[in-house]
Amino acid sequence: MDSAKKAFAGAISDESTLPSQELKSQQVRAESVSRLYDADQNPDLLQAIIDSSDDAIISKDLNGTITSWNRAAEQMFGYTAAEIIGKSILTIVPPELQSDEPRFLNSIRAGERIDHFETARCRKDGTRLNISLSISPVRDRNGNIIGAAKVARDITQQRIDQRAARHLAAVVESSEDGIISKDLNGFVTSWNPAAERIFGYTAQEAIGRNILFLIPPELHSDEPMILGKIRAGEPLEHFETVRLHKNGSRLHVSLTVSPIRDGGKIVGASKIVRDVTRQRKMEAALHISERLASVGRLAATIAHEINNPLEAVTNFIYLARQAPDLPENVAEYLKIADHELARVAHVAQQTLGFYRDQTRPVHVDIAAAVDDVLTIYHSRISYKDLRVETRIEPDLRFFTLHGQLKQILLNLVANAVDASSQSDRLLITARVMKTIHSGANLLSLTVADTGSGIPQHDRDKIFEPFYTTKKDVGTGLGLWITRDLLEKKGGHIRFRSRIGKPSGTAMTVFLPEEAHAAAEESAA
Numbered sequence: 001m002d003s004a005k006k007a008f009a010g011a012i013s014d015e016s017t018l019p020s021q022e023l024k025s026q027q028v029r030a031e032s033v034s035r036l037y038d039a040d041q042n043p044d045l046l047q048a049i050i051d052s053s054d055d056a057i058i059s060k061d062l063n064g065t066i067t068s069w070n071r072a073a074e075q076m077f078g079y080t081a082a083e084i085i086g087k088s089i090l091t092i093v094p095p096e097l098q099s100d101e102p103r104f105l106n107s108i109r110a111g112e113r114i115d116h117f118e119t120a121r122c123r124k125d126g127t128r129l130n131i132s133l134s135i136s137p138v139r140d141r142n143g144n145i146i147g148a149a150k151v152a153r154d155i156t157q158q159r160i161d162q163r164a165a166r167h168l169a170a171v172v173e174s175s176e177d178g179i180i181s182k183d184l185n186g187f188v189t190s191w192n193p194a195a196e197r198i199f200g201y202t203a204q205e206a207i208g209r210n211i212l213f214l215i216p217p218e219l220h221s222d223e224p225m226i227l228g229k230i231r232a233g234e235p236l237e238h239f240e241t242v243r244l245h246k247n248g249s250r251l252h253v254s255l256t257v258s259p260i261r262d263g264g265k266i267v268g269a270s271k272i273v274r275d276v277t278r279q280r281k282m283e284a285a286l287h288i289s290e291r292l293a294s295v296g297r298l299a300a301t302i303a304h305e306i307n308n309p310l311e312a313v314t315n316f317i318y319l320a321r322q323a324p325d326l327p328e329n330v331a332e333y334l335k336i337a338d339h340e341l342a343r344v345a346h347v348a349q350q351t352l353g354f355y356r357d358q359t360r361p362v363h364v365d366i367a368a369a370v371d372d373v374l375t376i377y378h379s380r381i382s383y384k385d386l387r388v389e390t391r392i393e394p395d396l397r398f399f400t401l402h403g404q405l406k407q408i409l410l411n412l413v414a415n416a417v418d419a420s421s422q423s424d425r426l427l428i429t430a431r432v433m434k435t436i437h438s439g440a441n442l443l444s445l446t447v448a449d450t451g452s453g454i455p456q457h458d459r460d461k462i463f464e465p466f467y468t469t470k471k472d473v474g475t476g477l478g479l480w481i482t483r484d485l486l487e488k489k490g491g492h493i494r495f496r497s498r499i500g501k502p503s504g505t506a507m508t509v510f511l512p513e514e515a516h517a518a519a520e521e522s523a524a
Contacts, residue, residue: 200246
């Protein structure tokens with residue numbers, strides 16, 4: 001009993017892996033037991049404390065032979081006291097760690113204590129435990145060291161929990177989705193890197209703020225509904241809504257919100273946020289494209305149907321102009337009417353041409369293509385009194401898809417006209433250049449205006465679908481379609497823009513010539 005008393009009194013007085021409050025309680029118990037032992041009083045009470053400890057308390061002599069083994073040790077390692085006392089402590093030490101034991105014994109012989117040594121030990125059934133050891137020398141009444149006392153705490157579950165927590169933290173940190181937690185009052189308590197990327201706020205900026213800073217004012221009423229479901233323990237899955245970026249822009253997001261429980265009590269909510277803005281824009285773009293296709297078919301049908309009456313009216317005007325003794329003013333009216341009808345017929349033919357795009361590339365007269373597009377926008381150009389200048393290489397012909405080139409020109413000219421103010425200037429240039437690596441022909445086509453220019457904050461977004469600076473008159477599809485057409489052909493588009501005085505924008509496209517142009521020319 002004396003060795004067990006001293007073993008417990010020496011070992012339990014060490015610090016352990018317990019929280020600080022539990023450490024203090026354990027130290028108070030150790031001091032009380034020490035006083036009991038020193039006074040040689042209440043040995044039964046000391047044994048009761050040893051037996052009721054949740055930690056394994058083991059003593060051994062200086063040869064490593066086990067001399068005491070409490071009930072917690074039996075439960076922890078699976079050996080009864082009768083089975084283990086008298087055996088070497090190496091019985092519970094994994095083979096690869098048995099070299100630690102001589103070092104421990106040498107430290108004990110030197111009167112040193114070992115605090116909170118984390119290692120592994122074996123149960124009777126062969127399973128391994130992660131444990132924290134505190135080892136103290138055991139002395140006799142004369143102060144001679146006669147053995148060692150160990151307090152062993154099973155920290156296996158603690159290590160499993162720590163690994164799980166580290167794994168969870170790694171998942172949260174590396175997730176492409178924003179993962180945010182908040183308390184039941186709606187205040188943000190955690191904010192992962194993906195949330196920073198999605199919303200633009202750092203964790204330092206977001207944590208501690210009410211989640212309403214991300215929610216548009218008109219949707220603030222959603223938050224009490226969400227918190228109400230969380231308090232009731234109900235998750236909210238794939239809730240699509242709108243949230244605010246730090247720069248004020250709106251994001252389409254899909255939310256999954258789940259309750260956070262602490263011991264069964266709901267203490268907050270965890271949100272997984274996925275930015276679906278681009279997905280929604282692409283869906284809208286597809287919808288618009290389908291509508292545009294329908295409109296194109298309708299326009300082509302209308303253009304076809306008006307061709308016959310246009311031709312009839314043109315013929316009647318021609319006959320009327322041949323009449324003798326026609327008053328001068330009437331002749332002038334008929335001349336103007338004939339000119340305007342010719343322009344209407346030209347627009348109708350262009351509409352049919354765009355819809356019935358060439359399935360094969362042809363040699364396109366670039367100057368003629370530019371003239372056709374300028375004719376379509378003639379009234380808008382005249383209304384703004386724009387000065388239009390073209391600088392196109394003489395006799396420039398380029399082997400490409402006629403309809404796609406016209407569509408690119410239409411988009412660029414439309415934007416230039418819309419950006420221009422009264423009496424501004426448009427400049428259209430075109431030339432053929434050679435690519436550096438292959439020497440293939442590349443059409444360089446620039447449409448420049450002296451309009452107001454593109455603000456700096458818009459420049460990164462002008463090629464996004466549905467992003468427009470024209471407010472009510474723009475769809476935000478022109479430049480997106482232009483870039484898409486060029487990239488499919490291996491071309492690209494770039495721009496320069498300036499605001500202030502002077503101001504303006506120049507859009508330049510680089511379109512590669514179709515690959516089989518050379519073969520056609522050699523065959524000819």
